Amino acid sequence: MTAEVVERDRIVLGIESSCDETGAGLVRLRGDGTVQLLSDAVASSVDQHARFGGVVPEIASRAHLEAMAPTVRRAFDEAGLALSDVDAIAVTAGPGLAGALMVGVAAAKAYATALGVPLFGVNHLGGHVAVDTLEHGPLPPRCLAMLVSGGHTQLLLVEDIAEKITQIGSTIDDAAGEAYDKVARVLDLPYPGGPPIDRMAKQGDPAAIAFPRGLTGPRDSRHDFSFSGLKTAVARYVEQEQRAGREISVPDVCASFQEAVTDVLTAKAVRAARDHDVDTLVISGGVAANSRLSALAAERCAAAGIELRVPRPRLCTDNGAMIAALGAHVLASGAKPSPMDIPANPGLPVETVVLR
Structure with a gap:
């Protein structure tokens, strides 16, 4: 990539509406190419979905229709x-829910037309990587990103945040966050499942129950993930204990489940970094806020240099600032x-950073 000379600071508005958060963020693209966060407004509809799990x-x-204009203001x-x-203006063009994406794309087109400014339809997943530049500055020339959320679990080789991102691994079934939600439902914990399971796990024993680690055998994919079997194993364990009339230790189940998830995520991320000769790992997405994931990742990354x-x-969860950051780059x-x-594309591949 040959970056153009930026003669003055420029303001970029980012709009995000891929799922259940309406996000609007503003960043400043400085003359030296760095990006500064100015604001990050989010309206979530998660409470409206909670009763449906x-x-x-x-x-x-x-919810996006109702929240878009107030969130931008x-x-x-x-x-x-x-x-x-x-x-x-940058807007999430995909991937995501079709109807939700359409609201954001339509709003971005309206603002861009009214203001007479350029529009960039960008990739939601690339935004999750770009948001780290608001926290820690420019990315190195090559790095590995692991996106972990309710809808995505992916390993990405990032060679140019504005142009070249390649998927090298992904879940073959449930995303990690999706598994958290389903296990929380089995344990009668609130939706979304990540925060309550993380809290409960701190009171439990991560070695109490030997839950399986998917796709970790010698012949399995080195960089892909599978959490469906783990989710099923938790459900079967709970069912068996209930049938036997034994009391279930919810903290132990949460701790053991969480250890199985984070063990696989961190081990495969470090392996992928070594396989692709990169020495920087970025973790983002909603599950990146998980305390055990961050602690285990820090431990294993330190050991691997x-x-x-x-x-x-x-900034890990869906927000407009991450889209503004990617748009600025x-x-x-x-x-x-x-x-x-440009259309809203629910299946937009991560390799398409910006729609042209």
Whole structure:
């Protein structure tokens, strides 16, 4: 990539609506190419989905419609800026829920048209990597990113955040966050399952129950993940204990389940970094806020001589700031804006950083 010379600071508005968070963020692209966070406003509809145990697409879409304009206004108020200060707009074009994406894309097109500024339809997954630059500065020329959330568990080789991201591993069934949600349901814990399981696990014994580690055999994929079998193993354990009339230690189940998930995630991430000769690992996505994942990753990265970068928890979950950050890097690269007829693409591959 040959970056253009940035002659002045530029303001980028980022809009995110891929799932159940409506996000609007503002960043400043400085003259030296670095990116500064100015505001990050998020409206979540998670409470509306909780009674269903998962995200309901129609409810999410309606929530985005109601929250979009107020969330954008809040982002500008927090930054102390006006709409006229914006130089470019970035929006999540995919992947995500079709209806939810359409709301964000339509809003971004409207703002870009009204303001007469370029529009960049960018990849949600790339945003999760780019957000780390708001916390820790520019990424090295090559790094490994592990995205762990309710919808994604992926290992990405990042050679150019604005242009070249390659998937080298992914879950073949459930995402890690999805497994947390399903196990929480089995244990009668609240949705989303990540935070309550993490809290419960601190009171339990991670070695109490020998839950399986998926795809860790000598002939299994080195970089892919599988959590469906683990989820089923937890459900069977609970069922067997209940049938036998034995009291279930929820903290022990949570700790043992969480240890199985984080053991596989961190081991495979370190292995992938070694296999691809990179010495920096970025972990992002909602599950990156998990206390055991961050602790075990830090331990194993230190032992392997790998630098670990994890954004603060608020930036790990879906937000507009991460989309603004990716948009700023794309803008700095000199890329042409996306056409105004870009679609919302629920299946957008991670290799497509920006729609052209």
